[in-house]
Amino acid sequence: MNQTGRARSGRRRRFLGVGVAMLGLPVILWVGAATFIANQIKYPIFLSSARGDDVVGEHVPERTSHPYDLARSSIGVMPDEFKAGQVEFAGLPVDVSGLYFHGRRSDTIILLAAAGGGTESLIPYAQFLYAAGYSVLALDSLSNAHLGTDFGWTDSAAVLKAAAKLRHDGVGRIAVMGISEGGAAAIFAAAEKPMFSAVIADSSYANLDEMLRQNPSIAGLNPAFAATVLGIAEHRWFPRPFTEIAPADAALKLRCPLLVIQNEADPLTPVANGRAIEDAARKSGNRAQLWVAPAQGHGNAIFEISDQYKKQVLDFLAANMS
Numbered sequence: 001m002n003q004t005g006r007a008r009s010g011r012r013r014r015f016l017g018v019g020v021a022m023l024g025l026p027v028i029l030w031v032g033a034a035t036f037i038a039n040q041i042k043y044p045i046f047l048s049s050a051r052g053d054d055v056v057g058e059h060v061p062e063r064t065s066h067p068y069d070l071a072r073s074s075i076g077v078m079p080d081e082f083k084a085g086q087v088e089f090a091g092l093p094v095d096v097s098g099l100y101f102h103g104r105r106s107d108t109i110i111l112l113a114a115a116g117g118g119t120e121s122l123i124p125y126a127q128f129l130y131a132a133g134y135s136v137l138a139l140d141s142l143s144n145a146h147l148g149t150d151f152g153w154t155d156s157a158a159v160l161k162a163a164a165k166l167r168h169d170g171v172g173r174i175a176v177m178g179i180s181e182g183g184a185a186a187i188f189a190a191a192e193k194p195m196f197s198a199v200i201a202d203s204s205y206a207n208l209d210e211m212l213r214q215n216p217s218i219a220g221l222n223p224a225f226a227a228t229v230l231g232i233a234e235h236r237w238f239p240r241p242f243t244e245i246a247p248a249d250a251a252l253k254l255r256c257p258l259l260v261i262q263n264e265a266d267p268l269t270p271v272a273n274g275r276a277i278e279d280a281a282r283k284s285g286n287r288a289q290l291w292v293a294p295a296q297g298h299g300n301a302i303f304e305i306s307d308q309y310k311k312q313v314l315d316f317l318a319a320n321m322s
Contacts, residue, residue: 031228031232033225034225034228034229034232035232037217037218037221037229038229038230038232038233038236038237039233040217041212041229041230041233041237042148042149042233042236042237042238043145043148043149044115044148044149046115046116047115047116047143047144047145047148047149048145050062050063051063051121052116052117052118052121052144052145053113053114053115053116053117053121053141053180053299054114054115054116054180054181054268054298054299055114055117055121055179055180055297055298055299055300056267056268056297056298056299056300057263057295057296057297057298057299057300057303057304058295058296058297058300058303058304059300059303059304060297060300060303061124061303063118063120063121064120066120067099067118067119067120067123067138068099070120070123071099071101071123071126074123074124074127075101075123075126075127075130075131077101077130079099079100079101079126079138080099080100080101080102081097081099081100082097082098082099082100082137082139082162082165083095083096083097084096084097084158084161084162084164084165085161085165087142087154087157087158087161088154089142089147089150089154090147090148090150090237092147094142094147094154094158096139096158096161096162097139097140098119098137098138098139098140098162099119099126099137099138100135100136100137100138101126101130101135101136101137101138102135103129103130103133103134103135103136104133105133105134105135105172106135106170106171106172107134107135107171107172107173107174107175107197107321108134108135108136108137108166108171108172108173108174108175109129109134109135109136109137109174109175109176109177109317110137110139110159110162110163110166110174110175110176110177110186111125111126111129111136111137111138111139111177111178111182112139112141112152112155112159112176112177112178112179112182112183112185112186113138113139113140113141113178113179113182114141114179114180114181114182114203114299115141115143115149115151115152115180115181115182116141116143116144116145116149117140117141117179117182118140118141119138119139119140121179122138122139122179123138124302124303125138125177125179125302126138128310128313128314129313129314129317132314132317134317134321135171137162137166139155139158139159139162141155141181141182142154142155142158143155143181148237149181150237150238150239150245151181151184151205151208151245152178152181152182152183152184152185152188152204152247153184153185153188153238153239153240153245154239155178155181155182155185156184156185156186156188156189156192157189158185159176159185159186159189160189160192160193160195163176163189163193163195163196164195167195173197173321174195174196174197175196175197175198175199175200175317175320175321176189176190176196176198176199176200177199177200177201177202177313178200178201178202178204179202179203179299180202180203180204180268180269180298180299181204181205182202183200183201183202183203183204183247184201184204184205184245184247186199186200186201186204187199187201187204187247187250187251187254187258187277188247188250190254190255190256191250191251191252191253191254192253194255194256196256197256197257197320197321198256198257198258198259198316198317198320198321199254199256199257199258199259200258200259200261200313200316200317201247201258201259201260201261201277202261202299202301203261203262203263203266203268203269203298203299203301204247204260204269204273204274204277205247205268205269205273206246206247206248206269206272206273206274206276206277207242207243207245207246207247207248207249207276208242208243208245208246209230209241209242209243209245209246211268211269211273212230212242213226213230218230230242247277248273248276248277248279248280249280251277251278251280251281251284251286251288252280252281252283252284253284254281254284254286254288255286256286256320257286257287257288257316257319257320258277258278258281258286258287258288258289259288259289259291259312259313259316260274260277260278260281260288260289260290260291261274261290261291261293261301261309261312262274262275262290262291262292262293263292263293263295263296263297263298263299263300263301264292264293264294264295264296265295265296265297266295266297266298267297267298268298269298271292274290274292275290277290278290287320289316291312293305293308293309293312294308
C-alpha cells in the first residue's frame with residue numbers, strides 16, 4: 001500500500017473510532033444513570049434518615065437507640081434478648097434477633113418493623129399487645145443503610161427462623177404482625193409454612209413491580225429508561241424478578257385468618273394494595289378482612305388513631321387466637 005493509501009486507511013479508522021465513541025457514549029451515560037437510580041431502589045434514602053424506616057405521617061416519634069429503656073418506661077418490664085440463628089441477606093450472614101416480652105399467655109405475637117426499623121420502633125405495638133396478655137417478640141428489620149433492602153423478602157426467612165425457635169421453646173399459638181415491608185414479610189412467611197394462627201399486614205404493598213413503577217422517581221421516567229432501571233436493580237441485587245415479589249400472590253397460599261390494614265390516604269401504598277391482598281386471600285377460601293384506617297400517612301395509623309387501631313387489632317386476635 002502506498003503512502004496515500006495508508007493515509008486514507010488511517011483516516012477511515014479514525015472516523016470509525018470517533019463514530020463508535022459517539023454511539024457508545026450515550027449508551028454509557030444511559031446505563032450509568034440507570035444504575036445510579038437502581039442503586040436508590042436497593043439503598044433507599046430513608047434507610048439513612050434519622051428514623052431509619054419509611055413510616056411517615058402525623059405523630060410518628062423520633063427514633064431512639066435505647067429500646068430497653070423505652071420498654072421499661074412504656075411497658076414496665078425488661079424484655080429478654082432473643083436470638084434464633086442467622087439467615088443470609090445480601091450475601092452475608094445476618095443475625096435473627098429481637099426482644100421477647102413474656103406475657104400472661106404463652107400465645108406469642110411476632111412483630112416485624114418496616115424496612116430499616118429496629119425493635120424500638122415496635123415498642124408501641126408491644127405495649128398494647130402485652131397489656132392484653134400476649135407474649136410479644138419484636139424482631140429487628142434486616143434492612144439497613146449498609147446492606148440495603150429487599151422489601152421484606154429475606155425478613156420472611158427470619159420470621160420462620162424465629163417461629164421455629166418459639167415452637168421449640170414450647171410457646172402456644174403464634175401470630176405474626178408486620179408494618180410496611182414487615183407486613184409483606186409476614187404474608188410471605190405464613191404463605192411458605194403453616195406455622196401461624198393469624199397474620200396482620202399493616203401498610204404492605206401488593207406487588208413490588210407495581211409499587212416501584214408507581215413511585216414518582218420511576219413513574220416520571222421515559223418508559224424504556226424506567227425498564228432499564230428496574231432491570232438493573234432486580235438482576236443485580238434482588239433474589240427474583242420484581243413481579244414475583246408479590247404479597248398479593250403469596251396471600252393465595254395462606255391457610256390462616258388475615259387482617260389487612262391500609263391507610264385511606266397512604267402516599268406509598270394506596271388502599272388498592274390492601275384490597276388486592278384481601279381479595280387474593282379470599283379466593284383461596286381463607287378468612288380475610290380489610291380495615292381502611294382513617295389516617296393520612298404510611299404505617300402510622302397506630303400513632304394517628306391509636307384507640308381505633310388497637311381495637312381493630314385486638315378484636316381480630318381475640319377472634320383467632322383463642
